[in-house]
Amino acid sequence: MNDAAEIVSTGTPTDHSGLQWRILIGFVVGLVAGLLAFTFAPGAAWITTMVTYVTNPIGQIFLRLLFMLVIPLLVSALIVGIAEMGEIRALRKVGIATLIYTVIVSGIAVALSLLLVNLIRPGDGIDREAARELLERGGKSAAGIVESSSHAQSGVDAVVGLIPSNVITAMSNNDILAVMFFALFFGIGLLLVQTPRTETLKHAIEGVFEVAMRLIGVVIQLAPLAIFCFMFNLAAELGWDLLFLLDAYVGVVL
DSSP: OHHHHHHHHHHOOOOHHHHHHHHHHHHHHHHHHHHHHHHHSTTOHHHHHHIIIIIHHHHHHHHHHHHHHHHHHHHHHHHHHHHTTOSHHHHHHHHHHHHHHHHHHHHHHHHHHHHHHHHHOTTTTOOHHHHHHHHHHTHHHHHHHHHHHHTOOOTHHHHHHTSOSOHHHHHHTTOHHHHHHHHHHHHHHHHHOOSHHHHHHHHHHHHHHHHHHHHHHHHHTTHHHHHHHHHHHHHHHHTHHHHHHHHHHHHHHO
């Protein structure tokens, strides 16, 4: 995977340290601005207008730009990674090791998360009225999640569902596992068919990966502004309760 490593190292010339500081500044400024708005102008019409037409759209645009690049980045990275292993034997060793590592680490992460959430209880203390308003506002999306989860496959059907009958449909439905299966399967095909034409195809997919990485780097530059908008929206909505709740959430995440 030397080519992919070179792309990652040279494809996104981003000043990560400077970006981290800008994100932190955006976080703090957005939080302070939202708290000031909540304190001195609670429920003001101009705050609602600003959230509706400025800060919320900016945050949504940032998220959509990231989500738009997830599929091209994921597919190209997996295909190139598999194709550059050289032989099936290497793929088998890496696959088994990765599976074991993923199961162990995921199990530990889930156990720790459940333990910390039940101990710290980060949702306690939130204003009931604000929570009810947020739930009503997100009711449609929440209902959609509940409805989709009720139709979720299990057992053998879930395993069969990993294999997409139409990869384009899987991409449009954000079926990430099915898309990953297709990318892995396609990468194995490139690994088995090593001809000048497939080598050209692999270089083209590497180009897709390089473009996706570069665009991710460009979008990430908008993160400070997006973080400012997210924090302003939350602070203007929840007020000082948000400040106390952040400690609990940070404790669970860390």
